[in-house]
Amino acid sequence: MDQSTALVRQDPPATFVAAPGVQQFLTFMLNAEAFAVGILNIKEIIEYGQLTGIPLMPAFIRGVINLRGAVVPVIDLSARFGARPTAVARRTCIVIVEMHHQVDDSEVQQDIGILVDSVNEVLEIPAGEIEPAPAFGANIRADFIRGMGKVAGGFVIILDLDRVLSITEMSQIATLAHAGTALAPP
Amino acid sequence: MDELLTVFVTESREQLAALEAALLQLEAASGDADTLHAIFRAAHTIKGGAGVIECDYIVAFTHVVENVLDQLRNGDIAVSAELIALLLACGDHIGLLLGEFEIRRVHPTAELQLAGDALLARLQRDARTAPPGLPPAGASSATQPSLGQDMIESECWHISLRFERHVLKNGMDPLSFLHYLGTLGTIVHLETVADAMPPADQMDAEACYLGFEIRFASCADKTTIERVFEFVRDDCTLHILPPDSRLADYIDLLQSLPEDTMRLGEILVRIGALTQAELDDGLLMQQPPMAGAAPPDVVPLGEILVQQQVVQPKLVEAAIIRQARVSDKKTAEARLIRIQADKLDRLIDLVGELVIASASVSLLASRSGRAELLEASSLMMRLVESTRDSALQLRMVQIGETFSRFNRIVRDVSKELGKDIELVITGGETELDKSVVEKIGDPLIHLVRNAIDHGIEPTARRTAAGKPPRGRLELNASHDSGSIVITVSDDGGGLNRDKIVAKATERGLLQPGHNLSEAEIDNLIFEPGFSTADHVSSLSGRGVGMDVVKRNIQSLRGHVDVRSAPGAGTRFSIRLPLTMAIIDGFLVGTGQANYVVPLDMVVECLELSPQTSDNHYLNLRGEVLPFIRLHELFNLPGKRPARENVVVVRTGAQKVGIVVDQLLGEFQTVIKPLGHLFQSLRGIGGSTILGSGEVALILDVPALVAIATRRESREAASTPAT
Incomplete structure (x- = not known):
């Protein structure tokens, strides 16, 4: 339990609701590209450490960590997007997000960690500054992209976390991968 | 209030289970008076509870059932298989009504209402065709000659009610009882007696200091009125005087109540129970009599009631026995505490964290190498271990309760299929984690139904095979090296391995020419989409069964295994961990x-x-x-x-x-x-x-x-x- 908490989400400041149509995003780097996710899902950001790998799982399921007594799975975003798995470096962080998904007609809350190369900052991006996702060219699946935010003359890819971290889809992939490794002749 | 409703539903379900068990017992060997009493008591408690929480439809339905049970208890009608089947159905219906109530329906659905009415009609017909027993209790009271000429002219009952201090703390609301009383007739006049109220500074806000004097017009009989207060019977002092009571009874009443006689007398006059003249006369009569001339009509209330034939001696006796039983049960219950499951879960979670934390402490202690620290930490470790064991023990329940549900299932299913099957339960006292017990019920039901449907052969085939005509189904639970083993075994035909192999090949679960051991073939039945029943019955055979059973058991970290001997029977054994935590x-x-x-x-x-x-x-x-x-x-x-x-x-x-x-x-x-x-x-x-x-x-x-x-x-x- 010696993971030091680098940044914990505070209660949103009073000005948060002031500007309608303006949303706050956390930006981070992954393979030298800037990505953003809405901050409402984010619970905290912790330093990378003490990760336990789970055998027979696809590469994007990096493992599990102990988050103050709870076992939280960590997703390697880079591997999820089809690139090589993230190499752990000094600034590697785990962003803990709170996701909701349906199990047997009831909503279940689950914390998931996402592995990123480094965390940049929290930005406000007005709705007018968000372009629709391009059909191709971003090197990741189009349905993972919620939009392209215009920031300082460049673009950041705003991720649709519900799609990227869909438990249903990920566990299906895991089932297939698992069936492949465990059952097929090697 | 919500908590009260939940308690009512839980308790009523327990009572229903008791009712069902007693009915089945009655069916098996026409039970003794105790069984009949138990059945009646269960129905009665449900009705009483429903009355308190003002759930009219349950009261209405249960009331009719209770009447029939009462007749049954008094021997007015005879026990028959049909009647028991009908009563079982009624029990199920009460369960459904409870379900309706649980989702806070004000009225049951029309469908349910119809089903209920049909049941009631059948019940009433049964009750009516039964041989008439004793005349109703009230009928003879008119023939009783009055002992004195001083009868009070009135058609109203007089109810005198004093609640005990702790009645509110016991979760009873006096007002609900009065409301419920109102459903039986009209409360003509009600006077609240607050004489017991202490000065404000000594008053305990949670105590009840009130009493009531009630004039009550109703054609209900005395027992019915008494039953209104059944739930607070031990928490109140209740006097019920029938209409046309003698003056002396009123005077007795005045004497027996704790308040000042004159003051009470005034109240009685005010609510119209007595006239002033009558009161004066009466009180005069009660003056210390002349030496040796005891007034002939001063007798204990109970005796008066018996003399008046308001209550039959038999009833009084039964009531006394019942009260004794109720208090026995109370003491047994006092040793039990109802706790919300999530509070317990929280405790166990915390103990779990404690176990982790203390493991970490002992790790550090052993690293430091300091003897005192090691000693202290090992002591703490031991305490934490016993804390853990006691905490887990809290969640342990006997599996017997789950098992006893199968009596009914086996009875119903074997009747439906026309098979004669005996259920033998052993090891019901084996304990395991409550969450496991809750989740093991469905897989077990499936296995039991399967055994009855597919396992045990029809009687004709059994006799032809030289087996006893009566099929035997065994449910057993036992502990085995840190886990619990539940077995469901039947003495039926066993698994048909040729059929299983043929089916598995047909379904593509098995490659042709692949040789499997007998045990492997038997375990094929747990594969998804597997069912060997030639015809699909309502009970089983849809092929969704066994794999679901296996999955459910696996989700409990358990394992299921099947052993079968052709012609001799099949045995499923389920191995489960003792605890989930x-x-x-x-x-x-x-x-x-x-x-x-x-x-x-x-x-x-x-x-x-x-x-x-x-x-x-x-x-x-x-x-x-x-x-x-x-x-x-x-x-x-x-x-x-x-x-x-x-x-x-x-x-x-x-x-x-x-x-x-x-x-x-x-x-x-x-x-x-x-x-x-x-x-x-x-x-x-x-x-x-x-x-x-x-x-x-x-x-x-x-x-x-x-x-x-x-x-x-x-x-x-x-x-x-x-």
């Missing part, structure tokens, strides 16, 4: 990670002697021991160390070795589920947090063995081609 584990290290083997499976540990061949077995004192290399099975990165260790584990009847890098020793672990993301993961049963804060994975040994077996058989299948 904490296990004793054996910690091993392989590669970068730590793994936990459930300690109760570990037989021994030894060092793996350097292997020359590629074979995955070793010689364990002359025994062949197949082993699994975690490194290989999990495709772990990195090289295997030069020295490896073997943990010998026992799963079922099989002994298997697990080859790991290091042995790290015993460790108490709190099981943390891995969540839905890992639902496809086989071979890992869950995770746990070590004292160092690291996460370790708990090995699911039987699943590992299954993976290894399948892998090898595939390899073997693919090699002949090369």
